Amino acid sequence: MSFEPTIVSFLCNWCSYTGADLAGTSRIKYASNVRIIRVMCSGRIEPTFVIKAFTEGADGVLICGCHPGDCHYHEGNYKCLRRYHLLQKYIQQLGIEKDRLRLEWISASEGKQFAELIDDMTETVRGLGPSKVKEVMTTYT
Amino acid sequence: MKRYTIDPITRLEGHGKIEIFCNDAGDVDNVYFQVPELRGFEKFCEGRPVEELSQIVTKICGVCPGCHHMASGKAADAVFGVEPPPTARKLRELFYMAHFIHSHIAHFYALAAPDFVVGPTADPAERNVLGVINKVGVEIGTEVLTQRRIAQEIQALLGGHQTHVVMNLPGGVRKGLSEADRKKIEEHAKGFVEFGKFSLKIFNDVVLQNKEYVDIIVNGPYSLKIHSMGLVDDNNKVNFYEGKVRVVDPEGKEHCKYSPNEYRDFVEERVEPWSYLKFPYLKKIGWKGFVEGKDSGVYHATPLSRLNAADGMATPLAQEEYEKMYETLGGKPVHATLAMHWARLVELLYSAERCLELATDPEITGTELRAKLDKTPKEGIGIVEAQRGTLTHHYWTDERGLVTKVNIIVGTTNNNAPICMSLKKAAQGLIKKGVTVDQGILNMVEMAFRAYDPCFSCATHSLPGQMPMIVNFRDLEGNITRTVRRDS
Amino acid sequence: MAKEEKPKIKLAVYWGAACGGCCVSVLDVHEKLFDVVAAADLVFWPIALDIKYKDVEAMPDGHIDVTLFNGAVRNSENEHLAKLLRQKTKVLVAYGSCAHMGGIPGLANFTTKDELFKRIYDETESTVNPDKIRPQPEHEVPEGKLKLPEFYNDVRTLDQVVDVDYYLPGCPPQTERLVEVFMAIVSGAELPPKGSVVGALDKAQCDECKRKKSDNKLIKKFYRPWEIQDDGETCFLEQGVICMGPATRGGCGVRCIEGNAPCRGCYGPPPDVPDPGAKMMSAIATMIDADDEEEIAKIVAQIDDPAGTFYRFSLPGSMLRRKLT
Numbered sequence: 001m002s003f004e005p006t007i008v009s010f011l012c013n014w015c016s017y018t019g020a021d022l023a024g025t026s027r028i029k030y031a032s033n034v035r036i037i038r039v040m041c042s043g044r045i046e047p048t049f050v051i052k053a054f055t056e057g058a059d060g061v062l063i064c065g066c067h068p069g070d071c072h073y074h075e076g077n078y079k080c081l082r083r084y085h086l087l088q089k090y091i092q093q094l095g096i097e098k099d100r101l102r103l104e105w106i107s108a109s110e111g112k113q114f115a116e117l118i119d120d121m122t123e124t125v126r127g128l129g130p131s132k133v134k135e136v137m138t139t140y141t
Numbered sequence: 142m143k144r145y146t147i148d149p150i151t152r153l154e155g156h157g158k159i160e161i162f163c164n165d166a167g168d169v170d171n172v173y174f175q176v177p178e179l180r181g182f183e184k185f186c187e188g189r190p191v192e193e194l195s196q197i198v199t200k201i202c203g204v205c206p207g208c209h210h211m212a213s214g215k216a217a218d219a220v221f222g223v224e225p226p227p228t229a230r231k232l233r234e235l236f237y238m239a240h241f242i243h244s245h246i247a248h249f250y251a252l253a254a255p256d257f258v259v260g261p262t263a264d265p266a267e268r269n270v271l272g273v274i275n276k277v278g279v280e281i282g283t284e285v286l287t288q289r290r291i292a293q294e295i296q297a298l299l300g301g302h303q304t305h306v307v308m309n310l311p312g313g314v315r316k317g318l319s320e321a322d323r324k325k326i327e328e329h330a331k332g333f334v335e336f337g338k339f340s341l342k343i344f345n346d347v348v349l350q351n352k353e354y355v356d357i358i359v360n361g362p363y364s365l366k367i368h369s370m371g372l373v374d375d376n377n378k379v380n381f382y383e384g385k386v387r388v389v390d391p392e393g394k395e396h397c398k399y400s401p402n403e404y405r406d407f408v409e410e411r412v413e414p415w416s417y418l419k420f421p422y423l424k425k426i427g428w429k430g431f432v433e434g435k436d437s438g439v440y441h442a443t444p445l446s447r448l449n450a451a452d453g454m455a456t457p458l459a460q461e462e463y464e465k466m467y468e469t470l471g472g473k474p475v476h477a478t479l480a481m482h483w484a485r486l487v488e489l490l491y492s493a494e495r496c497l498e499l500a501t502d503p504e505i506t507g508t509e510l511r512a513k514l515d516k517t518p519k520e521g522i523g524i525v526e527a528q529r530g531t532l533t534h535h536y537w538t539d540e541r542g543l544v545t546k547v548n549i550i551v552g553t554t555n556n557n558a559p560i561c562m563s564l565k566k567a568a569q570g571l572i573k574k575g576v577t578v579d580q581g582i583l584n585m586v587e588m589a590f591r592a593y594d595p596c597f598s599c600a601t602h603s604l605p606g607q608m609p610m611i612v613n614f615r616d617l618e619g620n621i622t623r624t625v626r627r628d629s
Numbered sequence: 630m631a632k633e634e635k636p637k638i639k640l641a642v643y644w645g646a647a648c649g650g651c652c653v654s655v656l657d658v659h660e661k662l663f664d665v666v667a668a669a670d671l672v673f674w675p676i677a678l679d680i681k682y683k684d685v686e687a688m689p690d691g692h693i694d695v696t697l698f699n700g701a702v703r704n705s706e707n708e709h710l711a712k713l714l715r716q717k718t719k720v721l722v723a724y725g726s727c728a729h730m731g732g733i734p735g736l737a738n739f740t741t742k743d744e745l746f747k748r749i750y751d752e753t754e755s756t757v758n759p760d761k762i763r764p765q766p767e768h769e770v771p772e773g774k775l776k777l778p779e780f781y782n783d784v785r786t787l788d789q790v791v792d793v794d795y796y797l798p799g800c801p802p803q804t805e806r807l808v809e810v811f812m813a814i815v816s817g818a819e820l821p822p823k824g825s826v827v828g829a830l831d832k833a834q835c836d837e838c839k840r841k842k843s844d845n846k847l848i849k850k851f852y853r854p855w856e857i858q859d860d861g862e863t864c865f866l867e868q869g870v871i872c873m874g875p876a877t878r879g880g881c882g883v884r885c886i887e888g889n890a891p892c893r894g895c896y897g898p899p900p901d902v903p904d905p906g907a908k909m910m911s912a913i914a915t916m917i918d919a920d921d922e923e924e925i926a927k928i929v930a931q932i933d934d935p936a937g938t939f940y941r942f943s944l945p946g947s948m949l950r951r952k953l954t
């Protein structure tokens with residue numbers, strides 16, 4: 001049986017969530033591996049959210065926000081972008097592959113792009129195999 | 142076969158365990174000194190920025206963090222290929238003298254003195270620093286605590302953090318010294334010189350005036366004829382902060398003298414399956430086992446070995462005491478393990494005198510604190526003399542100054558083999574057929590290692606209950622400024 | 630009015646994987662040592678007292694009132710002693726960064742036991758070990774069997790091994806803080822709820838710090854401490870030097886900053902911050918003065934070793950407590 005990754009996705013309410021919703025209402029097919037968490041703005045996504053997703057067993061974490069310039073709260077997605085770059089450096093030092101964490105901009109009209117993104121990330125993470133984070137963090141050796 | 146286990150060994154910094162094996166007749170067959178711990182700084186410093194190491198490696202030892210800080214700071218200078226400006230160099234050494242003073246006081250009075258002031262076979266519940274204070278009285282006890290506090294405060298003043306100092310940056314120091322603070326340190330340094338003399342006077346009154354003690358030092362089961370290592374300056378005088386490493390053989394002849402960069406040509410380490418701590422030895426001779434003598438690569442790096450390896454002390458009062466010590470003990474080199482304690486007090490006085498010299502040096506309040514770093518970082522070695530022995534730090538970095546490899550030979554590690562051997566000798570001398578092995582005897586075995594980890598331990602006899610404890614503090618002109626006496 | 634003799638409390642101080650600095654910080658009560666011994670009997674303290682493990686084993690359960698346990702749990706001996714002292718102690722205090730969060734020895738969680746042994750016992754440039762000898766938990770010598778504690782792959786915090794009553798942070802804790810907590814305990818004052826951090830402030834380090842800070846911190850470039858001439862006055866972060874102040878609990882007396890060195894976080898995160906590094910990443914993200922992705926990436930690339938800096942003292946106690954291997 002092939003490995004089915006779990007991907008936790010944080011979507012900002014105003015663009016990305018609406019985009020994901022559009023994918024749904026337009027009945028675009030995409031991988032069922034994603035667990036969506038809606039937040040008001042990508043700027044609301046604390047590094048702890050991402051880390052927690054991994055420690056709870058996510059094989060990949062996807063963050064989506066409005067395109068640059070389009071954030072409902074003006075600056076939120078820039079803040080998110082800066083955190084993302086720091087997080088990337090950090091998780092790689094801890095041995096987590098960089099492709100397990102991804103940040104993409106999805107607008108309210110980009111239902112199709114969202115679906116493709118999910119498929120693409122699912123494949124990538126499937127290729128990486130299951131994340132060991134949860135097991136390693138809960139077993140002392 | 143009977144076996145005695147001492148676990149943990151006490152009154153030292155760190156963990157250790159002693160296993161004594163006796164044959165059926167009741168004599169000691171063998172003794173193992175095991176170090177049951179490892180933290181692995183050499184590995185986990187990899188990847189860290191090299192300037193952070195001077196703060197990370199202080200956590201190798203909280204009793205001598207300043208030594209690791211200095212060795213690391215010097216290694217980082219070398220990584221960048223720079224020398225700190227004179228003011229920075231002197232500030233570092235000034236800090237270092239305060240560090241030696243605090244540490245030597247702590248070791249002499251808190252770790253070592255219980256054995257000879259309270260007594261080696263006294264009730265273990267009494268045989269500690271509080272027992273010492275009970276015996277010598279609160280006034281002297283307070284004086285000791287005060288001097289140590291002042292040394293700690295000077296470290297905090299110069300080094301930021303009073304335990305885990307943050308003074309060094311590659312090429313210099315982070316903070317200068319104001320004239321007002323310099324004055325304060327000068328005053329304190331005068332006090333240290335007095336206190337150094339005071340400590341030697343206690344030693345004289347309590348130990349040297351007692352023939353039995355001198356006999357034990359010279360003829361007791363605590364002696365080891367091995368090589369001696371220590372850092373010396375251009376005149377072959379003892380130096381803690383910089384110089385060359387000199388090693389003399391058990392007869393006192395120079396075995397080698399090397400610059401920090403050459404350490405790998407002279408020292409090697411071996412691994413034993415029964416201890417986490419490695420065993421260094423002299424490379425030119427090689428490892429010949431736990432044996433004494435000129436043909437064995439075993440050496441020690443202690444206050445005594447430093448004095449053995451040097452031609453004298455660089456300050457006048459310490460030099461006098463140096464001469465007196467060798468005269469009393471029958472010339473150089475001395476192999477009596479317990480004389481380490483005396484040597485430590487000579488060093489305490491040297492540190493105090495040097496502290497005063499530096500505190501009155503016109504350059505000490507200079508404002509040029511850091512050299513410019515314009516070379517690509519690469520590789521560097523730093524050596525200082527730690528309280529417990531020659532300390533070597535060796536770093537390699539990438540071009541950003543991120544550490545790729547680390548090698549460290551810690552002061553105490555130098556003495557791993559000698560400690561094993563001293564313990565065996567002491568045990569063989571003390572545990573015999575017909576001897577009841579009680580905690581007192583076992584403590585006297587422990588005294589053999591405590592000497593390495595600053596401790597004076599005076600073999601089989603407890604001190605008399607009353608001591609001639611009246612000490613006069615004098616100012617530089619010789620006038621009595623204060624008298625401290627034992628309150629009974 | 631006759632003063633009533635208070636019964637003395639029984640105090641123990643023990644080290645796991647530690648440097649001894651925590652024990653020295655206890656010694657650093659200096660002249661107050663007399664007050665301490667007037668109020669407490671020290672019943673176990675290897676750095677200063679000749680009390681052995683067997684003596685502790687012989688104590689009845691709950692015999693010790695307060696144990697200050699410093700050091701992380703790195704091997705089976707540390708673990709055994711942690712459990713033994715838990716059993717013998719009424720109030721167990723995780724004393725210092727190592728016991729609290731793993732501390733500096735916890736940086737070993739960036740590597741593994743095998744890697745660490747390989748470097749130390751085989752590869753270090755002064756070591757000669759052609760037979761690849763390793764320290765063994767059990768080893769036969771002609772005279773009998775010698776035992777060493779088992780070295781673990783993971784460094785653990787004290788509370789990952791036993792139940793802990795209080796945390797007294799710092800590397801080492803500021804001695805004045807210890808004295809305050811100690812005096813509160815002996816005076817019989819009501820103790821804070823179990824699990825509390827004691828001997829530290831509820832505010833972040835920056836609240837205590839006297840360096841000048843503006844409201845509008847924006848950073849275009851990060852510097853390593855040796856890359857700039859610190860002016861001795863301006864907030865390190867504003868100068869572009871990473872300082873853990875925003876993600877660190879106050880209480881140390883801003884010791885490092887007084888020495889012109891940025892904070893490295895030994896007091897652990899402020900209240901309600903579960904993960905110091907995550908907090909630091911948030912704080913820094915707010916300050917980076919760029920919106921363009923490439924520029925952001927370039928600025929972030931200047932931060933060397935973020936994991937080893939943001940988790941300098943806290944890796945084993947953090948959400949991602951070790952490197953995956």
Ligand code: SF4
Pocket residue numbers: 200203646647648649650651652699700724725726727728732733799800801802
């Ligand atoms: S917390 Fe710091 S001072 Fe205490 S044992 Fe750990 S490294 Fe040493």
Ligand code: SF4
Pocket residue numbers: 834835836838839840842863864865866867872873874875886891892
């Ligand atoms: S970031 Fe550091 S220097 Fe700046 S205010 Fe906070 S503690 Fe002080």
Ligand code: SF4
Pocket residue numbers: 302799800834877878881882883884885886891892893894895896897
């Ligand atoms: S300034 Fe930071 S690192 Fe330094 S002692 Fe205080 S809390 Fe610890």
Ligand code: FES
Pocket residue numbers: 012013014015016040041042043064065066070071072073074076077
């Ligand atoms: S609202 Fe979409 S990123 Fe801020």
